[in-house]
Amino acid sequence: MIPFRAALSMSFLPAGAERSAWLLLAARGMRGFCDGFIAVLLPAYLLALGFGQLTVGVISTATLVGSAIATIVVGLLGNRYPQRALLLIAAGLMAATGLAFASLSSLWPLLVVAFVGTLNPSSGDVSLFLPLEHARLAEAANSDARTALFARYSLVGALSAALGALLAGVPDWIAARSVVSTLAAMRAMFVLYALTGCAICLLYLRLPKLKSRAKDGRAPLGPSRGIVTRLALLFSVDAFAGGLLVNSLLTLWLIQRFGLSLSAAGQFFFMAGLLSAASQLAAAPIARRIGLLNTMVFTHIPSSVCLIAAAFTPSLAPTLMLLLLRSALSQLDVPTRSAYVMAVVTPAERPAAASFTAVPRSLAAALAPTIAGGLLGAGWLGAPLIACGALKIAYDLALLASFRHIRPDGGSS
Template sequence: MTDAAASSPHLLTRVLLPAGTAPEAWRMLAARGMRALCDGYLAVLLPAYLLALGMGQLEVGLISTATLLGSAAATLVVGAWGHRFAPRALFITAAALMVATGLGFAGLSSFWPLLVVAFVGTLNPSSGDVSVFLPLEHARLAHAAQGEARTALFARYSVLGALCAAIGALAAGVPDLMHRWAGWDRLASMRALFAAYALMGALIWLLYRGLPMPAQGQAVAPPTPLGPSRGIVLKLAVLFSVDAFAGGLVLNALLSLWLFQRFGLSLSQAGLFFFWTGLLSAASQFAAPKVAARIGLLNTMVFTHIPANVCLMLAAVAPSLPMTLVLLFIRAALSQMDVPTRTAYVMGVVTPAERTAAASFTAVPRSLASALSPALAGWLFAFGWIGAPLLLGGALKIAYDLSLWRSFRQHPPREEGLG
């Protein structure tokens, strides 16, 4: 390796990683940021692209559902059998699937082929990462740091994803801009952004090829299926599925569709909105470890989530666009503080050897549950009840918050410094 090539990871390590973190973790953070750039614009672009292909609101919901069902199936496979394979092989296979997904969406136009690609691929129509990458990266990151450093590492992982997704959301306006300024065909410009998603997948494939096997400097317990922590993981999985079902009603792709339908926002305007909400989410996730250090991981998850969901419900009935945007901005500033703290909590309440399985088996119900609700939201949109998904989603999320706090307030993580 040349001096220039070697210096890049060292620089990223110093900037991105908390003290005491294994150097390899920069690869997971870099890959998360690269995927988030694409997820940021595709979540906004997807409904507009499908509508431009001649599909309706119900088809948008069904394709969004297919992406999440496929992610759930892939995550279940990783959780049940992933411990039998070399981790690096799973990482590069997921990256190759990302390449195929981008090429499929760029080259196909009919509903059924796109539905198949959505199911088997890695497309993410939400504000967070729901793909097969998630349990693989979470388990690897959990081994890369301990105690407060782990919480800080997961916060950086989430913040980087939110920042990059915010920047990526601005790219959703590229087709409109190129159509107005250069006369480019709008649909062709949309296809080019899906091709860019495939290119990013190829870069991530190269990034993951450099993962050390085994992790450098780490005495990592071999991953195993769930054992001693099975009960707590199953209970968390059930509760997380309620939250995920509610979140599936207001995926970024569906929230952008709601903004298109209710207020007539353009792609550029929607992209700008998601840029600012992404920045607010990133700032809140950056603050999450400090809040958790004071009040605990679980309290941070619950007591920031409830007011965020009250704002979501109020936005559904707000009489004007400015008031709606203010409420959604407040929601964005609070709703994602539970992301790094939730991950750190799950990794902290299970044994080290169970972390890969725990990450998968808490992610799978989330993906399955969130996969059911976009089709329901699309059906509600098609019947003119466009505010119902926001109201239902907010109410279910508040019920989840209260149930989570009641069930686990006496169950701290195993390690000191986690909350």
Template structure:
């Protein structure tokens, strides 16, 4: 039988990481491709079924609310069941979700499936898989290798989602070169979503069986409750600030401020996405030198300064340069944040901690774009950039002040 912590060292994964991490990374990449095309395909699919725009928004909201509730339940009950069993249940639900969306055409059945299923209409991973895979990843790496593993996890998710977004153009391409309607192709893509759930389930089946840890406390969060609560509140501020400047609003700002063509905006976001994804690989070596908390704070503040500066520049090239520099720095805190949460709680609390820090972020980010639209309406186009940057700097300073004495299990913060 394979040892629980078989040594593994490759150019992609350093030593100190369990071989089962490869299975989780493979599952994340497959899910990322599906999330990438679903986020683009879902509105077009629902419109093709004859639903109005209001209904499209209702179903999209149902998916987000359902995912948030499912993630909360994982946080409350996850310490009672083996993570492997919960992951298998989630993969089975993914298969059922894809088959249901491929075959149903009525509003209420689709609304129910959207609420209880695994569809993800956003660009990031907000599904029930996230806290489960985070908790299992934390078990798969020794403390000094955990940040590197979370960086790889974030990287494969971002790159696979970008690839999936490109696949969303497949229905139009097929219709252009054959007699197959776009609706039929979209249904077929939801079948592919379901089949991907089967493959993900097979990957999870290869994870080593581990006995469920005996709960040392009755509550899902015990000794780490205060820490997780403070982290969740602070992470919500960060997510709310990020929601003020989602890509669609930043595109609108670039068009209105500089008259940037859509094609040029698309090229900018392509390079910004590559910088954001690639920069996450630098998170682990930086964290080893200055600590997880310092990496989260002192790489984040310069990115916010770049964002605020971009609101005041009159030159398009300089503005794009500042925004690209911001993209290269702003995501360094993603893997370190995940690793830090896993490192400051006990092993039995990891599913709950991942859940209770992820759900408030999702809810806070969902509220912010409406406010950003109002800020654009007051007449100062740079208002969302300044508000986003200022809130993020306040978050970073508050995080540093609140947790500068809290040591992760690696020994330094």
């Protein structure tokens, strides 16, 4: 008889994927859950420590820039060292980051930990885990199952992050019903983050060992260097556009334009997160029918049109409907993009390709919100939405023009 856990993993994994892939999906879910409450809790925690809003922005930027540099390093070293060893280091760094933030109160130590650690203040996955897990997932599935596996990976991450965001209110709930202060309860949440890092480390220890693909000191990118460079440049445009409208800025826009309460905003983002998670399931069957590249482009453009339209709607209800429709469409390209990158490079180049195409997303997330905040502060409330949507449409059209003739392994583009 098949054990329950094995049967559960086999039922969730697509045909053609190794059973060990469930370990990566479980780790992604645990990280996503922590990222969900950390993204909401981090600003409140820093304010509770006595820091101002500028300091909150500086520390958030440090986390994103540090993540970008870490992914570059992973890209350079990922093909020279065992992936499992690098994943274990990342999990250990996650545990250390949580303990440090739970115990430190001074600016400069926190800034250093933010830069070298694994905290993620954004809604997406921008950590050094990303290229490592992507490369390992690509190894764990054949070309037919790869898109479906990446779709499940993205689904788990989006759904767990949406649920994790609801946990951000726990410190206030504890403080209201006990003698524990809100600050102490917030510190406990970072301890939970650290314990989750330890649990993820145990999951990684169960991954099968794979031999390193490169022992001769070769450059991490070889025959696919031109493709990866073009993808990275295009992804940087998409990432910059997305950075103009991160969740915190979209919340600010809704409050300024419609007077939306924080409670209502929280409910909206929870629903948006559920729609984004559900859309991941549709990515694989759509990609099988029309191809990876077409799925990336022709589901992304309508979501950008909805975003631009939301900038001009006169009342709250149609605005929220357009934004929710955008949430249901905008993430369909996430698993297909990951699968496409893994499919157009050689196996030995996958860690580097995942890293070098992920780095622009972290850098753009750190830079673009400052511009968007300036536009909102100047009274141009619709400008970030219009700029975000227009840049994303330009990115989609450029991606289609540049890669429509390139076929990934085992499928049409």
